[in-house]
Amino acid sequence: MSQISRCTDGFDIREVEITSDETPRNFRRLARQVSGENFDVPHDSRILFGFLKKTRNMNKPLQVAELAFQPANMKLSEPGINFDSDFYHQIQFLFVKGDYQGCGYGTALVEKAIDLCMWHDSSRPIRVQAAHTAVRFFEKQGFKQTGDRIDCIYSGSNLFRKLYNMEKQQD
Incomplete structure (x- = not known):
């Protein structure tokens, strides 16, 4: 079952279960469009x-963003x-198509993921290893950098060569 949240600007967020090969394939497709790399x-x-x-110009909904996350293991x-x-709760990947960045779609996905994680346990922080281009975005969402930059010499993508550990503690 997919849970659907409706944003007021015509943006739908769907939590999608991985029940077939189609979900990972759709995830990889958008990740590749945004980053130039395949990510599973x-x-x-x-x-x-x-x-x-x-809309009148589109005959079906257009996927413009995606987020992979994992709630904390309560065991x-x-x-x-x-x-x-x-x-810890983890945001693992966030991709928003370039033409749609700055429209609030990434923020909406992060807020939804945080809500779902906090439903499991609000005492544990949520963490992300942010690409250098995403640090300011996550800071605007209330995340703070913890520690030094990580240089990933084995990353095939320039996007992920410099990562920053970031954390958000819920009140």
Whole structure:
């Protein structure tokens, strides 16, 4: 079942279960359009797709954004030593098509993911390893940098060569 949230500007957010090969294929397609690279849906992730509603010019909704996230593993009582420990809620990927960036669609997806994570446990922070081009975006969402920049020498994409650990603690 997909849960649907409707934004007032004609933007629909759908939580999509991975029940077939189509969901990972759609995820990879948009990730490639935005970043130039193929990225797979991380294991045990939940996926939010963002669509613009049908209009007279479009015969079906247009996917313009996506977010992969993972709520904290509530079976873990202590965090691991890694920043991306399953003890914490994680935003793993956020992609918004270039022509639609700055329209609030990424913000809507992040807010929805945070709401879903906080429903599981509001005491644990949500974390993201942000690309250098996304740091300001996540700061506007209330995330704070923790630690130094990470240089990823094995990243095939320039987009992810410099990552920043960021965290948002809920009140």
